[in-house]
Amino acid sequence: MKYLFDLHTHTIASGHAYSTLQEMVSAAKDKGIKLLGISDHAPAMPGSAYIYHFHNTRVIPRNMQDIKLMIGVEANIISHNGKLDMSKEDLRNLDYTIASFHPPCIKAGSKKENTKALLRVMENPYVNIIGHPDDVRFTMDYEEIVLGAKENKVLLEVNNASLNPKGFRVDAVKATREILKFCEKYDQPVILGSDAHISCDIANFCYGEKLVEEIGFPQELIVNLSMERLKGFMKKI
Numbered sequence: 106m107k108y109l110f111d112l113h114t115h116t117i118a119s120g121h122a123y124s125t126l127q128e129m130v131s132a133a134k135d136k137g138i139k140l141l142g143i144s145d146h147a148p149a150m151p152g153s154a155y156i157y158h159f160h161n162t163r164v165i166p167r168n169m170q171d172i173k174l175m176i177g178v179e180a181n182i183i184s185h186n187g188k189l190d191m192s193k194e195d196l197r198n199l200d201y202t203i204a205s206f207h208p209p210c211i212k213a214g215s216k217k218e219n220t221k222a223l224l225r226v227m228e229n230p231y232v233n234i235i236g237h238p239d240d241v242r243f244t245m246d247y248e249e250i251v252l253g254a255k256e257n258k259v260l261l262e263v264n265n266a267s268l269n270p271k272g273f274r275v276d277a278v279k280a281t282r283e284i285l286k287f288c289e290k291y292d293q294p295v296i297l298g299s300d301a302h303i304s305c306d307i308a309n310f311c312y313g314e315k316l317v318e319e320i321g322f323p324q325e326l327i328v329n330l331s332m333e334r335l336k337g338f339m340k341k342i
């Protein structure tokens with residue numbers, strides 16, 4: 106596997122995912138990645154874990170079966186002012202944060218409102234990655250989003266689940282193409298994420314890989330190919 110890590114994955118703690126942490130680690134080892142990030146849904150997602158789940162993550166070793174582990178969260182954007190369902194104190198305890206729009210947690214606003222919300226989210230110093238910015242239910246000005254990501258050292262994700270033709274985020278391919286066009290223009294790296302909800306999907310980047318190859322997106326702007334590239338986007342404070 107040429108990609109070194111996958112930081113968007115869910116365990117049974119998310120409520121609608123199907124593998125345990127140990128099953129995830131074993132699958133990551135089988136896939137040949139070096140680093141696995143666990144990003145269970147934060148508490149505002151119906152059926153996900155209580156906040157105590159995220160307070161107790163220090164008990165998890167950060168190296169299991171020779172796989173480096175990072176324990177983070179996929180936080181929910183819950184207001185158009187960019188508020189998340191996890192406080193800064195909650196996020197400080199975790200290794201990294203993905204922030205995403207999810208329909209059960211916020212009603213989509215206008216293009217202007219969604220763009221403003223995401224720009225505010227990216228100013229949060231604990232946010233490292235924006236999950237599936239391709240969701241066209243939350244229309245956005247992608248040029249502004251890419252510029253905001255660059256300014257705040259945040260990664261935009263190329264989400265494999267969104268790009269799956271059987272997926273529920275329609276038109277994600279078109280949106281991702283547009284995002285990638287601006288990322289290339291402004292020299293802004295992206296991260297491939299599987300959004301695995303079962304262990305066998307870890308590091309499954311098939312649709313994202315096909316798309317970046319098809320449009321000739323520069324390899325040096327894909328952080329999953331280098332641990333060094335990732336470092337610049339992790340812990341900022």
Ligand SMILES: [Zn+2]
Pocket residue numbers: 115119121146302
């Ligand atoms: Zn989920």
Ligand SMILES: [Zn+2]
Pocket residue numbers: 179205207236237
């Ligand atoms: Zn998500």
